[in-house]
Amino acid sequence: MNKNLLDSIQSPEDLRYLTEEELYRLAKEIRCFLLKNMSKTGGHLASNLGVVELTLALHFCFQFAEDKIVWDVGHQAYIHKILTGRKEKFHTLRQLGGLSGFPKPCESEYDHFAAGHSSTSISAALGMAKARDLKGLHNHVLAVIGDGSITGGLAYEGLNNAGRENTNLIVILNDNQMSISKNVGGMAKHLSHLRTQPAYLTVKENFQNLLKKAPAIGGPANFLFEKIRFGAKYLLLPGVLFEELGFHYIGPVDGHNIGGLIEVLNNVKNMKGPILLHVKTTKGKGYPFAEHHPWDYHGVSAFEVKTGRPLAKNTKPDYSHVFGEKMVELGEKNEKIVGITAAMASGTGFSSFQARYPKRFFDVAIAEQHAVTFAAGLATQGMIPVFAVYSTFLQRAYDQIVHDVCLQNLHVIFAIDRAGIVGADGETHQGIFDISYLSHIPNMTLLSPKNRLELEKMLEFAVGFQGPIAIRYPRGVASEDFKEYKEPIVYGKAEVIRDGEKIAILAEGHMLSAAMDAARLLEKDGKNPFVVNMRFLKPLDESILLKAAEQCQSIFTIEDNLVSGGMGAKVLEFYSIIGKKASVTCFGFPDCYIEHGSQEQLFQKYGLDGLSIYEKIQEKIRNDGEKDG
Ligand SMILES: Cc1ncc(C[n+]2csc(CCOP(=O)(O)OP(=O)(O)O)c2C)c(N)n1
Structure with missing residues (x-):
């Protein structure tokens, strides 16, 4: 009688035999399943708890073997994964070799578009709809986008174009009034007005x-x-904004009423043209801790289900925290400093500045491009804008950095958090491109700290600087190592950590730890490596590079970035331009997307831990010796 329904769902087809009452039972079982698994794996808990009924209704009404669905950001697609044959592997979520935390076409035929960054779904779905039309097919195409993600500029570009194309397209607006924090801006206000309408x-x-x-x-x-x-x-x-854009607005409907959702979705299926279905949901639904504090349960690490508390107690401050505290201190001394976030105040550690100086803090919603040009405008008027942003999301604003900030040489500070490998969020979130996409822009200055103290000093330096300046720092606990090395930050100057000869190791930021681990092993072999903390990735310290080439036969660069276009590539470029012969080996990530796994596992897998670096240095020296000898 009380058979577990979830176990009987092998494919979405099986859902269609269930009654409404059974679907509710299944929703309950799915929430238990999510909590049981995610309390071990971590992940985007609150967002998924909020879309259980919506996902069930979607799979009940549509056939996603043929119909197409694009999940915006994709962080809320866990139930979709569970229903489409991935339940047995769900315990491997976000772990090396396991399921991805986001939709991935190579993982399942039911994942029609990869995502991780927000606001792409409408454009992608419109592309699929137009391809369907051109091919003379008749499948449905849906985009599911949150009220947070619809604040991103790309979403408006998609809406604008979809209205004009006037093809059959269903946009489901999953409105829980939350981005990661409370959703902000004019659109959020408009939606909250709509929520109260019949x-x-x-x-x-x-x-x-x-x-x-x-x-x-x-x-x-x-x-x-x-x-x-x-x-x-x-x-x-209500919904006239969408109507004017060419959409047929329907809603708001209760996103937890399965029967109601099925009815409206079946109606929508038969309608023509672009439809926007406004669905009201509750983020964190069904798990009281997440329902009451959705911002704390947006992304979780392993936790205890009974108390909602994280299992690992992190007592040491991470780099984001160090950044936030330092900004509070700098903001006190200098009233021109203003803070900007694109919906990531808490993740970037900026909340304390926001609380202390609310008038000088701007949450611009998920709008990285706007954030950068907004900062440029502030800078033209003598303010000192600090935009704290994850490396991966700053990719969005490349042109704004080039065209609006650097071209005019404006004093904008970019605090680039989660630079380098981030771990479990995987390939869409790895911050391994920023050295490559920033270091070739004229007027840009780019730094990377080796430890906590150096991040603080670099922030002081950046405030006193003139011109665009970016500091990249990694995800995780702020290193307390190398406290004894505290040379003041001087423009374009590296810091020598260990003088030596024959072998030079040039390290970027926190990779100094791996460099020194390798150096210690080399010392044991009787070698005397020259180790440098590069500090400035643009401009590079040319005098140190000349010294390295003169004192050492072999130069090794280590960075938490792609090798391509990274610090090592810049070192090679420098030697090539001045015509200096130097043997340079670059350690960094190869020319591919780096999957999910823990940071430690990924550094090891890609040979970027101290031991692997040591072994590769040994091998290189051995090979060179054989060639010479
Ligand atoms: C371009 C970009 N910037 C920032 C983020 C980080 N981020 C992930 S989910 C999220 C909030 C999304 O809110 P919403 O779409 O309403 O979904 P919800 O989690 O509330 O269901 C943010 C800011 C991102 N994924 N992409």
Whole structure:
């Protein structure tokens, strides 16, 4: 009688035999399953708890073997994974070799578009819809986008174009009034107004009947009536913003009422043109801790289900925390400093600055491009904007950095958090491109600290600097190593950690730890390596590079970035330009996307831990010796 329903679901087809009551039972079982597994693996808990009924209803009404679905960001697609044959592997979520935390077409035929960054779903779904039309097919195409993600500029570009293309496309707006923190901005306000309105279909029908009954009059009176009619539309029709863009707005509907969702989705299926279905959900639904504090349970590490508390107690501050505290101190001394976040105040450690100086802090929603140009505008007026952003999300704003900030040599500070390998979030989130995409931009200065103290000193330096300046620092506990090395930060100057000869190791930021581990092993072999903390990745310290080439036969560079376009590549470029012969080996990530796994596992897998570096240095020296000898 009380058979576990979830166990009987091998594919989405099996859902269609269930009654509404059984679907509710299944929703309950899925929430238990999520909690049981995610309390061990971690992941995006609250977002998934909020879309259990919506996902069930979607799979009930559509056939995603043929119909296409694009999950925006993709962090809420866990239930979709569970229903599409990945339940047995769900315990491997976000672990090396296991399931990805995001949709991945190579993982399942039901994942139609890869994601991890926000606001892409409408554009991608529109592309799929147009391809369907061109091929003469008739499948449905859906985008599921959150109220947070729809604040991103790309989402508007998609909406704007979809309205014009006028093809069959269903956009489901999953509105839980939350981004990671409370959603902000004009769109959030508009949606929260819509949430309180009666479902739109009824209102619209009444309104249209009213218009039909209106008298037909000509001349100026008609003009006046048209104006009133237009104004009335704004007053009476919720969703008019979407309607004006060319969408048929439907909603708001209760995203936890399975029967209601199935009914409306079945109706929507038969409608023509672009549809926007506004669904109200509760983030964290069904797990009281997450429901009451969704911002704390947006992304979780392993936790105890009974208490909601994380299992690992992190007592040591991470780099984000160090950044935030230092900014509070600098903000006290200098009132020109303003903070900017693109919906990541807490993740970047900026919340303490926000609380202390609310007027000087701007959460611009998920809008990295806008954040950068907004910062440029602030800088033209003598403010000192500090944009704290994850390396991976700053990729969005490349042109704004080039065209709006660097071209005008504006004093904007980029605090680039999660630079380098981030771990479990995987290939969409690894911050291993920023040295490559920043270090070739004229006027840009780029630094990387070896430890906590150096990040603080670099922030002081950046505030006193003139021009665009970026500091990249990794995810995780701020290193307390190398405290004895505290040379002041001087523009373009590296720091020598260990003088030596024959072998030079040039390290970027926190990779100094791996460099020194390798150096210690080399010392045991009787070698005397020259070890440098590069500090400045742009400009490079040319005098140190010349010294390295003069004192050493073999130069090794180590960075938490792609080799391609990275610090090592810049070192090679320097020697090549000045015509200096030097043997340079670059350690960094290869020319591919780096999968999910723990940071430690990935550094080991890609040969970037101290022991692997030592072994490769030994091998290189051996090979060179054989060649020479
Ligand atoms: C371009 C970009 N910036 C920032 C993020 C980080 N991020 C992941 S989910 C999220 C909030 C999304 O809110 P919403 O779409 O409403 O989804 P919810 O989690 O509330 O269901 C943010 C800011 C991202 N994934 N992509």
